[in-house]
Amino acid sequence: xxxxxxxxxxxxFVPNHARxxxxxxxxxxxxxxxxxxxxxxxxxxxxxxxxxxLIVGAGGLGSPAALYLAAAGVGRIGLVDFDTVxxxxxxxxxxxGEKDVGRKKLVAAKERxxxxxxxxxxxxxxxxxxSQNALDLxxxxxxxxxxxxxxxxxxxxxxxxxxxxxPNAYGSIYRFEGQASVFGAPNGPxxxxxxxxxxxxxxxxxxxxxxxxxxxxxxxxxxxATETIKLLLGGGDTLAGRLLLFDAWSMDFTTVQVQRxxxxxxxxxxxxxxxxxxxxxxxxxxxxxxxPIPDTHVIDVKTLSTKLQNGDGVVVVDVREPGETxxxxxxxxxxxxxxxxxxxxxxxxxxxxxxxxxxxxxxSAQAWHRLREAGYEDVKNLLGGILAWQKEIEPKLPRx
Amino acid sequence: MRVIVRLFSIxxxxxxxxxxxLELKPDxxxxxxxxxxxxxxxxxEVLSTPMAEGGLLLALNRRHARPDEPVAEGDxxxxxxxxxxx
Numbered sequence: 001x002x003x004x005x006x007x008x009x010x011x012x013f014v015p016n017h018a019r020x021x022x023x024x025x026x027x028x029x030x031x032x033x034x035x036x037x038x039x040x041x042x043x044x045x046x047x048x049x050x051x052x053x054l055i056v057g058a059g060g061l062g063s064p065a066a067l068y069l070a071a072a073g074v075g076r077i078g079l080v081d082f083d084t085v086x087x088x089x090x091x092x093x094x095x096x097g098e099k100d101v102g103r104k105k106l107v108a109a110k111e112r113x114x115x116x117x118x119x120x121x122x123x124x125x126x127x128x129x130x131s132q133n134a135l136d137l138x139x140x141x142x143x144x145x146x147x148x149x150x151x152x153x154x155x156x157x158x159x160x161x162x163x164x165x166x167p168n169a170y171g172s173i174y175r176f177e178g179q180a181s182v183f184g185a186p187n188g189p190x191x192x193x194x195x196x197x198x199x200x201x202x203x204x205x206x207x208x209x210x211x212x213x214x215x216x217x218x219x220x221x222x223x224x225a226t227e228t229i230k231l232l233l234g235g236g237d238t239l240a241g242r243l244l245l246f247d248a249w250s251m252d253f254t255t256v257q258v259q260r261x262x263x264x265x266x267x268x269x270x271x272x273x274x275x276x277x278x279x280x281x282x283x284x285x286x287x288x289x290x291x292p293i294p295d296t297h298v299i300d301v302k303t304l305s306t307k308l309q310n311g312d313g314v315v316v317v318d319v320r321e322p323g324e325t326x327x328x329x330x331x332x333x334x335x336x337x338x339x340x341x342x343x344x345x346x347x348x349x350x351x352x353x354x355x356x357x358x359x360x361x362x363x364s365a366q367a368w369h370r371l372r373e374a375g376y377e378d379v380k381n382l383l384g385g386i387l388a389w390q391k392e393i394e395p396k397l398p399r400x
Numbered sequence: 401m402r403v404i405v406r407l408f409s410i411x412x413x414x415x416x417x418x419x420x421x422l423e424l425k426p427d428x429x430x431x432x433x434x435x436x437x438x439x440x441x442x443x444x445e446v447l448s449t450p451m452a453e454g455g456l457l458l459a460l461n462r463r464h465a466r467p468d469e470p471v472a473e474g475d476x477x478x479x480x481x482x483x484x485x486x
Contacts, residue, residue, distance in 0.1 A: 061486045149486035174483035177409050194464065195482045197454035201447060204410055207485040217486070243457070243464075245408065245480060250415040256457070256478070339414070343443040 019045050019146055037282040042091055044233045045073060049119075051232035054141035056129055058105045059083070060207065060217030061147030061171045061224060063297035068114040068225040069145075070120050074232065077113065077139055078123040081105045092214035098193035102185070105223050129153055129163050131276035134160035143231045145169045147217075147225045149206060158183060158191035159276055159304040162267045166242070171220040174204070176249040178220035181258070184267070185194045185240035192263040194243065199284040202366065210365075211323065216248050253254035260341055297368065299380040301388045304355055308332070314353045319367045320386070324359065328386055328397040338363045341370055350376060357382035401426055401473040403433060411456070411479045424471065430458055431467030432442035435478050446481055465473055 009145040021029070021042045027049070034040040040048075051074050055062045058081040065081065071078055085093070085100040085108055100108035106124035125137060129148070138144055138160045144158040147166050154172070154332045155180045161168040168183040170191065223244065230236040245254040266273045307314045308331075309393070316333035318325055327334045336344050337360070348354060354376060356364040361384055368381045390397045405420050412418045415437075422436050434456075446456075457480040458465055458486045471477065 011485060058486045059486050079462060119475075131456045147486045151482070154484060170485070172483045173485040174409050177483065190463075194457050195455065199451060199455050203451070204482060204484060210485075212479075212485055230470075243480070247408075254462070254478075256459045256462050256464055258457075258479070342445075381414060382430075 022049060023165060027073065030117070030119070032077055032082070034072070039235055040233065044235070045392065047230065047234070048073045048232055049075040051143070052078065052141040053143045053145055053228050053232075054078040054080065054137060055145045055147060056153070057078045057147035057149060058093075058095065058109050059089070059147060059149060060092040060173065060212065060221050060329070061221040062145070063093045064218050064221035065108075065145050065171075065225045065228070066095060066113055067116065067168075068123070068222055069228060070117045072225070072229055073117065073119060075119075076121045076123060076141070078125060078137070079106055079109055080125045080127065080129050081109075081135065082126055082128050084255055094218065129156060131156060133281065134276060135164055138164045140167050141166065143167055143169060143206075143228050145171070145173060145228055147221060147224065150344075151204075152283040154191060154283060156276065156279045159266050160275060161363055162190050163275070167231050167238075169224040169231065171217075171224040173207070173212055173216050173220055176216060176247060178216055178246040178248075179224075180220055180223045180227070180239060180244045180246070181242065182231065182238045182240040184233075185238065187260060188240035189258050189260040190264060190267040191395070192266050193264045194258055196261075198265075201284045211321070211376070213248055216246075219246060219248070244368075246309065278342060290369055293365060293368055293381050297380050299355055299384055300383050301392050304330075304382060305393045306355075312353070314355055315349060316355045316357065316382075317348060319356060319358050319363050328390065328400050330357065330386065330389060333357070338367050341367050342374070345371075345374055348376070352378070354379040355382050356380070358385045360385045360387050366370075401430070401472075403471055403473070403475045403477055405433065405437065406478040408478065408480045409483055410446050410481050411444070414446050415441045421424065422477075428471055429467060430460055430469050430477065431463055432463055433471060434458070434479070437479075449471065451481070 031045050034045050035042055053074055055066050058079045078095050083105050085096045085103055085105055095109050095112055106126050110122045110124050134156055144161050144166050167185045170183050172179045227238050230238050243256045243258050262269045282292050316330050318333040318335045319338040321337050356367045359365040364381050371379045401424055403422050405422055407415055407418055434452050459478040461476050
């Protein structure tokens with residue numbers, strides 16, 4: 001039934017359409033498990049080969065998405081990232097290995113993806129996605145996979161996709177929980193239909209602040225790759241109109257029906273956003289930077305060390321997460337994570353000198369303002385946090 | 401009437417529970433349920449404005465719903481805060 005065109009011994013993997021395909025003999029073998037699927041077949045594989053995807057962010061989500069899309073034979077894969085691989089990435093960013101630490105992510109990613117499948121073209125865009133370049137970049141690809149790590153870029157990717165008419169295979173993660181959907185499909189909702197207002201800066205912790213299970217982006221990024229493939233094939237039921245919520249800790253998938261908001265400023269019936277805006281401003285980036293603390297209310301690690309040795313009665317409050325204090329802590333400090341501090345004031349004596357610290361000084365500066373608002377008089381922020389303490393006082397404490 | 405509330409990610413962490421029941425007046429809306437939740441957890445910053453106004457995804461019986469929609473006895477309400485990690 002087939003015209004195998006000289007593929008001795010593998011005739012059954014070569015359906016009728018093979019003679020019309022752009023797939024090479026190597027590709028027919030490589031993708032044979034796809035070609036057997038009636039939903040893909042040679043025609044579908046051809047669509048993947050002629051298809052293209054822009055993966056925004058080559059991190060936890062972008063890694064599995066890029067690996068599976070390259071393996072699947074998506075012909076042109078664009079990657080946007082400006083970062084360098086560091087060893088804290090390797091717990092989840094499976095595109096990279098030990099030898100890549102210190103290298104540009106996109107250089108390492110291109111190498112890995114081309115090794116995985118030399119039939120695909122990997123285009124690297126070594127830049128941040130900005131309001132200036134986003135529309136131009138998005139327009140060059142069929143599908144966008146949003147694997148960024150901050151709210152301002154998520155709104156930017158969303159708006160650029162809606163304005164350019166490109167579907168966005170969206171994924172996002174936090175600790176053990178992930179979200180996935182397809183935004184910007186015809187008549188489908190966009191990210192703004194679900195989240196019209198960005199959260200105040202600092203309220204939703206990033207992976208660096210809140211931690212993340214390493215395998216979680218593997219699951220969510222693979223879902224993004226799956227949705228991308230279906231969008232390119234033009235088949236199956238995508239997540240357009242549904243938000244998938246995954247909880248790895250309870251191993252629970254929840255799906256919520258979502259719909260386009262007719263009043264959405266970007267994809268609604270009378271859109272008011274017709275070009276890209278300033279997303280840092282929209283998300284209030286920088287406004288969470290704590291107001292400066294007066295010199296009289298900061299303390300350096302040497303002074304604190306002396307006070308502790310003298311038994312001056314100073315109370316050290318560590319506002320990091322409990323997991324961080326297990327790695328390294330100042331002896332005798334009480335641990336109250338920043339997000340809990342307003343509810344746990346009873347544990348912080350008002351009559352004593354309080355010194356707040358975190359890893360580097362940012363969270364403790366926020367805590368300082370909260371304690372001052374609550375009426376604390378003698379409260380100081382430790383300059384440089386536990387990192388400075390490790391550097392100058394206890395060099396043997398483990399770093400993270 | 402009684403409704404079930406499911407809380408996700410930072411809302412769950414702020415409230416210290418993933419599931420609870422709320423007692424609401426008979427003609428309550430989804431927005432009233434959020435208001436009742438806020439009254440029960442006054443320290444939860446994530447339930448305060450502006451989050452409660454467009455910053456949280458509200459679902460009623462697994463369907464995205466607006467705050468002015470009425471709720472009924474036994475309904476399941478869910479609050480999904482945005483997450484941004486990648």
